[in-house]
Amino acid sequence: MKSTRKYLANYAESEASIAKDLLCTEDTSLWQYCLVIPAYKESEVFYQHLVSSLLKQHAVLLVLVINQPDNLVSTDNSNTRLWRKLIDCTVEQQSWGHLQLRDIPHTRSALLLVDRFSPNLPIPEKQGVGLARKIGADIALSLIDNANITHPWIYTSDADAHLPSNYFTALDNDISIRGQNQSAAAIYPFKHQCDATPVGQATRLYEQRMYQYVD
Numbered sequence: 001m002k003s004t005r006k007y008l009a010n011y012a013e014s015e016a017s018i019a020k021d022l023l024c025t026e027d028t029s030l031w032q033y034c035l036v037i038p039a040y041k042e043s044e045v046f047y048q049h050l051v052s053s054l055l056k057q058h059a060v061l062l063v064l065v066i067n068q069p070d071n072l073v074s075t076d077n078s079n080t081r082l083w084r085k086l087i088d089c090t091v092e093q094q095s096w097g098h099l100q101l102r103d104i105p106h107t108r109s110a111l112l113l114v115d116r117f118s119p120n121l122p123i124p125e126k127q128g129v130g131l132a133r134k135i136g137a138d139i140a141l142s143l144i145d146n147a148n149i150t151h152p153w154i155y156t157s158d159a160d161a162h163l164p165s166n167y168f169t170a171l172d173n174d175i176s177i178r179g180q181n182q183s184a185a186a187i188y189p190f191k192h193q194c195d196a197t198p199v200g201q202a203t204r205l206y207e208q209r210m211y212q213y214v215d
Contacts, residue, residue, distance in 0.1 A: 001145075004141065007141070008141065013131075015114055015135050016141065017142065018096055018099050019142055019143060020142045020146050030148060031060055031109065032149075033058055033059070033061070033151050034060070034061045034149045034151075035060055035062050036133065036136030036157075037064055037065070038132035039065065039082065041078045042160075043078070043081075047086060051107065053163075053165065054167060055109040056109075058109070059107075059108035061140075061148075061149060063114065064113055066115060066116065068117040069125040069128060072122070083115065083117075086113060087100075093110065098121055099113065133156055136156065151172075155167070161190075167188070171183075194207075
């Protein structure tokens with residue numbers, strides 16, 4: 001689409017073109033879906049859960065943007081540890097600059113690692129997770145436009161979210177109806193695990209407000 005190409009040329013983050021160039025060396029790099037997750041101070045537990053569920057059920061490109069704000073004096077150890085663990089449990093396919101495309105063993109899925117935590121690469125403090133998510137979404141859009149991803153939805157979630165088994169297929173009917181009005185965005189039902197602590201009560205109020213906003 002003309003509007004997509006215009007956006008990618010003028011407004012997308014630089015990682016979008018890097019990812020496209022990265023995959024140009026492949027004859028066929030096709031996945032059904034693309035899932036974007038920004039990660040900061042996370043362990044590898046969320047990744048292990050995805051590999052045993054959604055990434056095994058479907059051919060998915062997981063775009064993982066490991067990031068930290070630029071106001072920290074040094075690289076966060078948890079980010080470095082996560083990066084190394086993911087490198088150890090995947091197989092390198094291609095790398096370019098601060099992006100690495102890696103195969104996930106025993107699946108049809110792949111992992112695209114984006115380094116935005118190493119020296120000279122952190123996210124500006126005021127842009128935070130929003131920019132990290134945008135980087136991932138721009139990459140997804142570029143690869144959808146390049147026909148590396150077959151489904152046109154850009155899925156984005158968080159490392160601490162538990163996704164249902166129908167997370168990807170729930171929207172299949174919407175994209176299969178051509179020539180009719182289709183959704184431009186979708187929000188899945190969600191629920192936070194809240195306890196009786198002040199933080200838990202505040203989270204419950206936040207969730208209620210979010211549902212009101214969506215409605």
